[in-house]
Amino acid sequence: MSSGKRVLLIVGGGIAAYKALELVRLLRKRGISVRAVLTKAGEEFVTPLSLSALTEDKVYTDLFSLTDEAEMGHIQLSRSADLIVVAPATADLLAKMRAGLAGDLASTLLLATDTPVLAAPAMNVRMWTHAATQENVKVLAERGISFIGPDEGDMACGEFGPGRMAEPTAIAEAVAAQLDPAAKPLAGKRAVVTSGPTYEPIDPVRYIANRSSGKQGHAIAAALAAAGAEVTLVTGPTREPDPAGVTVRHIETARQMLAGVEAALPADIAIFAAAVADWRVAEEAPQKLKKNGSREIPALSMTENPDILKTVSGLDGKRPALVIGFAAETENVIPHATEKRARKGCDWIMANDVSPATGTFGGDANTIHLITGDGAEDWPTLTKKEVAVKLAARITEHFTA
């Protein structure tokens, strides 16, 4: 399958360069041809041979190579692509781009081109947060360079923070979107997504809630919308901004969430990422509960909340074609999630390990095991945004298979 689209991939010198190999594979899988340029520093991390094998093309490394000039001048090399992708974009490469330096093949190409450029920065946290790099990125963005990442996480240098190169899947998705902005694989599909916690009132001023950040659900709504789906997000209170291009219904209680979901049906896709309270206080006190001297501590009598995932999975007629639930588990993740898939009657379960050591709850990273009717797929540890993009791609695959 060829899309006829061509990418010139510039691989800078950083530990993330190994991910450039996976990026080549993913782009080629999408029918995008890739020609690679490797900087001198990049050669310390990946070999021209491995890049050449994956691109099935010559790899360009040297500005002054006469055979390259004879075969294809560097000006033409830079202009023969629909998009230039710099991955990893090191602090050094970004500084060269900003300053307009042209001392090697990569920087010369970037200066000589009028082709759009997408950069995936990767560097040590302090290098990324340094005023010089931040200023370079700002100026380059103003000049029209697009950026993806960097992500936050553990770094090869042992530090933690922003600086990790975006995952190849996310870069490939960004490349595809940039090459063909009209490509909306989920266009015509309707989706409803739940996100965040629910607040279950005790009295007019108190409530029972949980620590769900809404990051995963919001990212899923955004990724589905970016893929062209018409998305309604039904969310409990979170600090996340409303995703662009999504209809957002703000609710507080589980019952309101269920009503919000039902109002968004019919839909083709339903994804339940919210951390819905299992129980609510049976009778919300109409007035604020008082301490009242020596009176006993009030006992809260609880009652069960509707299970939104189970309810929607069991709908007749209006059941979405693809219903996806989450399973937050702290042990025996896959067996528990497999059992949950059966019990809830949904199609897929996104199972994740939320034992405190993983930092998943409220954090930015997520390690997913996708349970479908065919078994479990183990995903690598990704940011919640990357999980969302990968899920949107997996849903697209499901509907096109």
Ligand code: C5P
């Ligand atoms: O049963 P448990 O809460 O572990 O199931 C988690 C999955 O079920 C999540 O997808 C969650 O959004 C959904 N759920 C729901 N309504 C509830 C409880 C959970 O939709 N009342």
